Amino acid sequence: MPAQEGELFIKSFDYVMEGLGNRVRLGKLKFLYRDPVWFESIRIVHAFVEKHIDKALEAEHNRKVSGQSNEIENRRYILLNEMVKQTQDKLDLRSQILAVFMPSRDTTAFLVSNVFHVLARRPESWAKLRKEVLSFASQPLAFEVLKSMKYLQWIINESTYQAHKFISPKLISRTT
Numbered sequence: 001m002p003a004q005e006g007e008l009f010i011k012s013f014d015y016v017m018e019g020l021g022n023r024v025r026l027g028k029l030k031f032l033y034r035d036p037v038w039f040e041s042i043r044i045v046h047a048f049v050e051k052h053i054d055k056a057l058e059a060e061h062n063r064k065v066s067g068q069s070n071e072i073e074n075r076r077y078i079l080l081n082e083m084v085k086q087t088q089d090k091l092d093l094r095s096q097i098l099a100v101f102m103p104s105r106d107t108t109a110f111l112v113s114n115v116f117h118v119l120a121r122r123p124e125s126w127a128k129l130r131k132e133v134l135s136f137a138s139q140p141l142a143f144e145v146l147k148s149m150k151y152l153q154w155i156i157n158e159s160t161y162q163a164h165k166f167i168s169p170k171l172i173s174r175t176t
Contacts, residue, residue: 005048008044008048009044009045009048011041012040012041012042012044012045012048013041013045013101015037015038015041016038016041016042016045017102019033019035019038019041045098046094049094049097049098050090050094052080052097053080053084053090053093053094053097054090056078056080056081056083056084056093057084057088057090059081059084060081060084060085060088076142076143076144077142077143077144079097079100080093080097083096083097111156111159111160114159115155115156115159118159119155125155128151129151129152129155132149132150132151132152133149133152136148136149
């Protein structure tokens with residue numbers, strides 16, 4: 001069931017984003033956009049995120065009750081778990097989490113495709129990256145492990161830089 005629930009969330013999230021685009025294009029007439037599937041998709045997205053917020057709030061409550069410290073060695077970094085340490089306002093948490101998701105989907109897809117495009121044309125870089133990744137093969141994939149892969153970080157940073165270098169002049173020339 002979790003996979004199906006995740007797929008429903010992704011489909012609903014995509015539909016919500018498409019509807020938001022339609023409402024933006026409508027401008028002052030956005031009140032005319034009354035798609036019932038869009039409103040149901042919003043409900044599904046909110047319910048999915050709120051379920052995870054409730055789990056994180058409960059885990060934080062249990063951590064405080066048991067007297068565990070904030071710093072547990074070898075603990076994975078989970079953004080929502082860190083956020084509930086700052087606020088327990090469910091609406092604020094939901095807004096913050098969705099704000100992280102919204103701009104990241106298209107940007108991430110663009111950057112990942114750019115990385116593979118460049119690596120496909122630079123076999124020496126691909127070989128060096130592959131060697132680094134394979135050296136961590138025995139460890140579980142976690143945020144900290146990814147952060148410790150220096151060559152991977154350099155490739156991601158360079159890709160981000162190249163993407164901004166490519167996109168920014170086009171945006172500036174369109175807006176000036």
